[in-house]
Amino acid sequence: MDTDLRIEEFNHVQTAHCENGVTTALLRYHGLDFMTEPLAFGMGSGLFYIQIPFLTINNGPAISFRTMPGAIFKRTCKSLGVEVSRKKFSDPAKAQSFLNQKINEGVPVGCQVGVFHLTYFPKEYRFHFNAHNLIVYGREENNYLISDPIMEDVTSLSPEELSRVRFAQGPLAPKGHIYFPEKVGIITDDLIRKGIVKGIKRNVRDMLNIPGSFAGVDGIRHTSNQIRKWRDKLGLKKASLYLGQIVRMQEEIGTGGGGFRFLYAAFLEESAAWLKDDRLMGVSEDFTKAGDLWRASAIKMAGVYKGRLTEQKDFEEIADMLLNIRSVEKEAFQRLAKLNLGK
Template sequence: MKLNYEHFQAAHCENGVTTSLLQNVGVHQITEPLAFGIGAGLFFVYIPLIKINNGPAIAFRTLPGLVFNRTCKALDIPVVRKKFSSKQKAQSYLDQCLADGHPVGCQVGVYYLPYFPKEYRFHFNAHNLIVYGKEGDNYLISDPVMETVTTMTSYELERVRFAKGALAPKGQLYYPKEGRPVTDEQIRRAIKKGIAKNVNNMLHIPGPIAGVDGIKFIAKRIKNWRDKLGLKTAGLYLAQLVRMQEEIGTGGGGFRYIYGAFLQQAHAYLPNDDLLEISNTFTQAGDLWRSAAVQASGIYKGRIGSQEDFNQMSEYLFEIAEIEKQAFTSLSKITWKP
């Protein structure tokens, strides 16, 4: 049983799954940047009290599942999303979806993914892939971050669908319930809504840990990590920052590059030249995130490690926070022409 499905490679897993599943039901206008922007995927949060892989919880994107849900909702595409307590019921439901002709997105843990390079396998449970068929005991897998399709046995797929720990997927799967024609006017409205949501998330969430304020919050703390935590633990915390940015993120602050591409593509639907100028600002932020990752890696690997090196790391993040604040403030002031 192999569905009529075309593999789509993307910079990030949920963006790719969202784009691929929507294109599969006929929404051919959607691209990875448009899905990311309409889904208000760009974010930052630092939660020092929650530990993942012995480091603080840090995220460069919104919670898993929200890009898909928000994009489909904005385009009036109904969604099916299920979690399971029973592994048997999870597999039976998946098999029925495939029999009914639905490729499905699955949230999984990456640690036991057999086709992932070993250096990328650690306990992180918010990866997304598509199951698009089954042949014997092998499920046909389209993972958007991989170049080609692959297969997993029923045991291998069950293992990653029911991975334990933070953000445990609990067999979660999702797909568009049905395809509907999407007009350019719907895309325009969805773009505006996505931008407004992302402005709010980055500028107006109360408290110090999220959005632009979250970047400033961790920047302040980094200056004190060397003395407070010791060089080894401080290096591990910085490694966590790089891991979430580079390995589970999109590399070098890549979410900022994708958001910049979203604004460029949005310009085709909403021809306001401010979008192009602000797009360049997000590219600048992405470049600085890349520089920060290089600095953090140098500390973690022991090539550098003085207090001045930690100060420099902190300054990178303060500068990024100001750039992203400027960009989202500018977006909030755009007046859309009728």
Template sequence: MSATTLSFNHIQAAHCENGVTVSLLKNSGIGQITEPLAFGIGAGLFFVYIPLLKINNGPVIAFRSMPGLIFNRTCKALGIPVVRKKFRSKETAEAFLNECLEAGHPVGCQVGVYYLPYFPKEYRFHFNAHNLIVYGSNDGNYMVSDPVMEGTNVMTAYELERVRFAKGALAPNGQLYYPKETRTVTHEQMKKAIISGIKRNVFNMISPFMGPIAGVNGIRYTGNKIKQWRDKLGLKEAGSYLAQLVRMQEEIGTGGGGFRYIYGAFLQEAHAYVPNDELLEISNSFTASGDLWRTAAVQAAGIYKGRIGSQEDFNTMGDYLLEIAEIERKAFTALKNIKWQQTNPSR
């Protein structure tokens, strides 16, 4: 393998796909993009509880949109074409990766975290929706920019192949992606993309078409279910379910609370492009929601670690989610009711 090192600046971020999106777009000439703007334009805020599907012996609980959607939606909203490929063959996947690097394209890759050699052991478990960037190769090794890490890392071809073809739920199948072209984006394009992202996130969180297990309804549904877990599942299994919720909330990217803080920051940054003061007021609601998600995580940790565990403790945990659901319902309803056409013209 010949050496290929691209001009690339590592950017640390709170969440992997946000960070990959920002880094790849900045590398493609989109200097205005930030992590909150990418997350908001990509309508990344979400919630879903799927009790019939299991990951690590717990129900599927997600606090963000499906992997890949933040990048795809952000690029589409800004008019940037995207290349995205999956592979059946490991050899074909490696060959295409090398072609991309030789053509000057750093690429985003979806990977599993269990075998990432630079991850601390306590963060390695079977989760296949992590994202990183490969930006160079040298003597059989690859240069990797993982946005959740402070600096860059080097992986062997085998190590990279192993995480690109991790098995299990959300198996990445060697998936890689990158912006197809270098472009500039105008202030007006940013404004339209921001409004489009807000409208999409409003729909995803409060539309009745999302069903009872997704969006704000999903948060409320989960809160009510938590109150039943102790009697229905027994204290041990109920505790493991709460451990799953906290794992997905606090250890996968930024989880529940962190995503709410990022969305609040998005609304604040959006104000520079869409100067409506309601955005600043509504951003405070997402900060409050983030605080409550963090408080709920502490309550859940107390239960699954055995410090508390009465039915009243489960009721308190469920009530936290019911309160969160109401805060987010009001916040997204307020966003839905903004008269965008009456917003001051872009500056």
């Protein structure tokens, strides 16, 4: 790379979650100034829960509080009629060549990366998690200019550092995944409203009607049942590590947890204004309550993980807290279903 190039019109956007932030910033760059993080999250039907069977991450249960990586960007763009391009690579050199091509064209791009080797991350946040998202928006002095939405300001990575995180190994390996809006048409208020309604209805379906016991509100009950058994089945030490893993997935890694419930509450508030439907405000309060309950459960789990709480009754109380959360979220989504939005 022998020239510096910075996309001057690109504005860094700090958000609570990486994929929401990448989606928001890229769409704003392409002129969609109305886009916010809650709107991107809700139109992309980002709220979810799943305990993935037979998969462990960091030697603990694989739990996610959000939809599959990449789905928020894909769904939000599709709802607005925005054409997107996505590519994966087996060859790091070809991945870098394509990235350079887009930068030379003045196109900021989203990249999926692993966080374990992200040099600008504090060490305590560097887990083996491969579904982080950031934006590359230029290069300077042989470094790539990085807009990571969860960081306060922009940063940079060397070509070697960026290639290493783009080709991190393990579950959800990114394989050089790169994505960006290709073509943006005319976005009308009616199109935005239709996208909001579609996002809500899809989220209702995903949380209430997915078959099986591992996903949606039933997935929360499944995890509750598991927690009741862990102390006797795994022993206190391993059971404590498993609870610590849930807290990490909930509060520290990009799978969301309680924070995503607050974000969905904010989405419903914005939706009430777009749709001129104040009924959504009441449901918004339900998701704020769910977020508070998730945070309270994380505090209790952390108490076990840190050795302050050691009895079976503590595991039972945590399991009961999750059943309460399931009840709140199930009723909230049932309320959304009954609103008959878009009719």
